[in-house]
Amino acid sequence: MTNETITLPKDVATAVEELRKDGFNNSGIIIAIVFEEAFEHKDLETVRSYYHSYPDDILTALVNGYQVEKSGEEKVREYYERYAACKFTDGSYCDGYEDGVSAAVVRTLDLLGIKIEGVGEY
Known part of the structure; x- marks a missing residue:
């Protein structure tokens, strides 16, 4: 062990x-x-x-x-936050890919009728 x-x-x-x-x-x-x-x-x-x-x-x-173990909601929130808050150390933002990922997460949850605190809230 x-x-x-x-x-x-x-x-x-x-x-x-x-x-x-x-x-x-x-x-x-x-x-x-x-x-x-x-x-x-x-x-x-x-x-x-x-x-x-x-x-x-x-x-x-x-x-x-x-x-x-993290709950499913916690895992989704962390994944969403990784892309929704994509910002480089020099202060510039990431390209459109990250926006697409975060938008896809929000849209998928909306289609499933699922609300997760902190996801899709601006």
């Missing part, structure tokens, strides 16, 4: 945080996962389910820490 940081889905990371708030340490979380019938907690099923698919990731995340 290396000292790598794992990225956990938001629901799993939230469940781990709730377990820790309720007094579970790393070994307590693992014991509760393994001895399913002995421990009841509203967030254990989320962590158990992830553990059964990715046991090493849970172990690594508990020991080395973890990042929370």
Whole structure:
């Protein structure tokens, strides 16, 4: 096992945080996962389910820490912002390609009826 940081889905990371708030340490979380019938907690099923698919990731995340996976909205907002705010260090702006990308993101979201805060708002 290396000292790598794992990225956990938001629901799993939230469940781990709730377990820790309720007094579970790393070994307590693992014991509760393994001895399913002995421990009841509203967030254990989320962590158990992830553990059964990715046991090493849970172990690594508990020991080395973890990042929370960005939501789809966060990923789209970052992508949009990268092109919508395209400005060179000399103060000049990027060419029309970037405008087309940001406009395409806004148009796609409009067609799908999706609103994401910070995207398409000027």
